[in-house]
Amino acid sequence: MGKGADAIFIFFIAGALCSLIDKIFWPGSLDYIYLKGFFTFDLKDVYLTTCEVLLVVLAIKYREAWHQVKLRQEARDFARYVYTNVCREKVQKIPGQGHEYE
Template sequence: MRIQNKKTNLAVLILVTIDQIIKIVINNNFFDKRFPILHPFLYFEPMFNRQYSWFNSMLQLGIGRYMHISLVAIMSTLIYLFYQYLNKQFGTNKIINIMYAFIFSGAICSLIDKIFWNGSLDYILVNGFFTFDLKDVYINTFIGLLILSLLLKNKALNQIDDNIVKDFTKYILRKL
């Protein structure tokens, strides 16, 4: 169990590092560059998203930086605790480890963006829709894996029953 968790933690570290190195390189060398990747749909077009989240930007909610930092910190903590809970309840599972690596990496990258970048350095434009970064790919990979796992009726996910919220709440309260 510990070896698998070490591999998962290493994967998180690698994913976060890749995201941040790409942003540093773009910010220092390519921020003023624009070019097609897959014309006319996909473009390299760096920009800072100072709205801090897709929901805030799309719905023009006006939620500030520190509220976003707090929300992402809370969500990251809950993701971490839920992963620990799943490992304790059901043992280690490869698909859950992979899913955790992507969602936790995305959450940590988001927190770093808000704290150190004062927003997100997005750089891939889907023409006419939105601009995203690698962190968004991580989060959407998690969502895709979750949907695929549910459709394929993954054994590990099938073990999770209707009492999960109640059991997870008890687990968190015991941790405090």
């Protein structure tokens, strides 16, 4: 899935960052693109909709591969990876001091 999965990830992160910026600078989403007779939207909506469309296209294209995926094992492997590489604090003792530092 290579480039397609990368594009999905990029569009999702871009949409999430746009949403975060909206929440920081305004009390909500500021829709600034108006299509007369249709609807109003912003760049965040474009990014997230593109992400959704690409996800559906790749899911249909690689539907045979999805049948071979064992989701429970994948979820366990991902949780183990997050725990060992992200969450676990590496604490070291500095000689001569009674403190523990990260």
